[in-house]
Amino acid sequence: MNYDQLLNPEVLNIQPSGIRRFFDLAETMSEVISLGVGEPDFPTPWQIRKAGIQSLEAGKTRYTSNSGLQSLRETVADYLERKYQLTYDPLQEILITVGGSEAIDGFIRAVVAPGDEVIIPQPSYVCYEPITRLAGGVPVIIETKAEDQFKLTPEALKAAITPKTKALILPYPCNPTGAIMEKEDLEKIAKVLRGTDILVLSDEIYAELTFGGKSHVSIASLPDMKERTVVVNGFSKAFSMTGWRMGYACGPQEILAQITKIHQFAIMCAPTTSQYAAIVAMTECDEIVAEMAEEYDMRRRLIVDGFNRLGLTCRDPKGAFYAFPCIEKTGLTSEEFCQKLLESKHVAVVPGPAFGKGGEGFVRASYCYSTDHIKEALKRIGEFLEELNR
Amino acid sequence: MKLKLLKLLYKNSRLSLEEMATMLGAETKAVAAAIDEMEKEGVIRGYKAVIDWERVDNTNVSALIELKVTPKAALGFEEVAETVSKYPEVESVYLMSGGYDLTVIVKGKSFHDVAKFVAKELATMENVTSTATHFVLRRYKESDIQLCDRNSDDRGLYSL
Numbered sequence A: 001m002n003y004d005q006l007l008n009p010e011v012l013n014i015q016p017s018g019i020r021r022f023f024d025l026a027e028t029m030s031e032v033i034s035l036g037v038g039e040p041d042f043p044t045p046w047q048i049r050k051a052g053i054q055s056l057e058a059g060k061t062r063y064t065s066n067s068g069l070q071s072l073r074e075t076v077a078d079y080l081e082r083k084y085q086l087t088y089d090p091l092q093e094i095l096i097t098v099g100g101s102e103a104i105d106g107f108i109r110a111v112v113a114p115g116d117e118v119i120i121p122q123p124s125y126v127c128y129e130p131i132t133r134l135a136g137g138v139p140v141i142i143e144t145k146a147e148d149q150f151k152l153t154p155e156a157l158k159a160a161i162t163p164k165t166k167a168l169i170l171p172y173p174c175n176p177t178g179a180i181m182e183k184e185d186l187e188k189i190a191k192v193l194r195g196t197d198i199l200v201l202s203d204e205i206y207a208e209l210t211f212g213g214k215s216h217v218s219i220a221s222l223p224d225m226k227e228r229t230v231v232v233n234g235f236s237k238a239f240s241m242t243g244w245r246m247g248y249a250c251g252p253q254e255i256l257a258q259i260t261k262i263h264q265f266a267i268m269c270a271p272t273t274s275q276y277a278a279i280v281a282m283t284e285c286d287e288i289v290a291e292m293a294e295e296y297d298m299r300r301r302l303i304v305d306g307f308n309r310l311g312l313t314c315r316d317p318k319g320a321f322y323a324f325p326c327i328e329k330t331g332l333t334s335e336e337f338c339q340k341l342l343e344s345k346h347v348a349v350v351p352g353p354a355f356g357k358g359g360e361g362f363v364r365a366s367y368c369y370s371t372d373h374i375k376e377a378l379k380r381i382g383e384f385l386e387e388l389n390r
Numbered sequence B: 001m002k003l004k005l006l007k008l009l010y011k012n013s014r015l016s017l018e019e020m021a022t023m024l025g026a027e028t029k030a031v032a033a034a035i036d037e038m039e040k041e042g043v044i045r046g047y048k049a050v051i052d053w054e055r056v057d058n059t060n061v062s063a064l065i066e067l068k069v070t071p072k073a074a075l076g077f078e079e080v081a082e083t084v085s086k087y088p089e090v091e092s093v094y095l096m097s098g099g100y101d102l103t104v105i106v107k108g109k110s111f112h113d114v115a116k117f118v119a120k121e122l123a124t125m126e127n128v129t130s131t132a133t134h135f136v137l138r139r140y141k142e143s144d145i146q147l148c149d150r151n152s153d154d155r156g157l158y159s160l
């Protein structure tokens, strides 16, 4: 069979992830010190796991309603109000999804028609562009700049808007740059958007992880922005629950109703066990979440300081759990840097361009690792740089 | 800063002053001074490694002893506890609420060793009215560190 002719050309055209190659190479090595993953090292807090186990013991093993357990949606509503001053109606404006991933997919599929443009700031998480293409949409990339701390500027946004613009993706706190958008930054973006018909997908999956005393602000909490914004968030990062696959979308009932239809037919409902566990995560874990955030903050300082000492300029990442040092002065491309570092020192970091062309000259180093692990990685990177200079 | 510093030290006292200062966003000098001060005040009592002895030798044993004490005249709980604390065989001593008064953790080379110590030294002590000895069979967690887990990171090497 000639599969190339059988399969959907849109899917065939999607490039496999830029890290596949490194992954295969690293698999053949021993003693790899990885700073390569985008998920917490902390185990899911025990009381959350226990809630999952108890739900199984109690036989809660059936489908829930399509939108998710009502008690969970109410919990999410309370949580968002308490944390980010967002008010959503649990019955009509909140959908429980399979990770933030499904919420992102659902939003894009629900709003993007063929030919619609979706503005995507990069470097950023990798899913927005392929999903937009699958929906027949046209990704319009804005390359955010190191000198702007990788923030989205109103000027860049204005320049990207055309009559075909359907939506803006707002991926902050940002994987991989660690950039956040503070209230005044968001206010400038809101000013550009008010009075337009442009929708916003605000991916706030790292909202709990902001540092330096700056709490996360959601663009949906600014005047007139709720009506045009869908907030996506989830349990993976804040509660160390990546494998539970729990996320949610919140927004105007008119949009949520459409996303819910897609969800209903494609997914049915998010995993039931995980939904019960998620209630406990949001109601009983403030303290442990704060502790984990504090631990990340310390590791963040350690790794940023480490890179700067090694001469690799690293801005202070204000959110998420990644450092994004500049490796330009080595004279290597990001890919070369990562490959050579892996081959000679068995240290795994992700090349910046995996997150968009604008990531060239940078690498992403996750600090979801113990301090000893981070120290060992930095030591090896130091040796690597020294050997390069010889 | 002091509380955060203590937490950090409790978790890992082998970080350098510079590393701790970086992690806390403080000056190295300030961290050094705070540690000095807390050592002098007796807040910080020492720095130790948490060791899973089972992995090196199996011969040492320890036991938790419940002591019942009848405080008499000049010899209250405090005095008994202090006397008990002086023995090198004794690892920890706690005053308890509930059914008995002092928990004493005793270590020795063998069950016999520990039993002998309890019988000869603790049981015979003035004011001690009874002892109950519980031998430790296995340690699973010590000072916040799990001893039984294999420390495996089951995450992959890369993910986006």
Ligand SMILES: Cc1ncc(COP(=O)(O)O)c(C=O)c1O
Binding pocket: A038, A098, A099, A100, A101, A102, A125, A171, A174, A175, A203, A205, A233, A234, A235, A236, A242, A245, A246, A247, B160
């Ligand atoms: C920015 C961002 N959004 C969304 C996700 C998806 O997370 P999940 O589907 O586990 O909620 C990730 C995961 O790495 C991410 O980094």
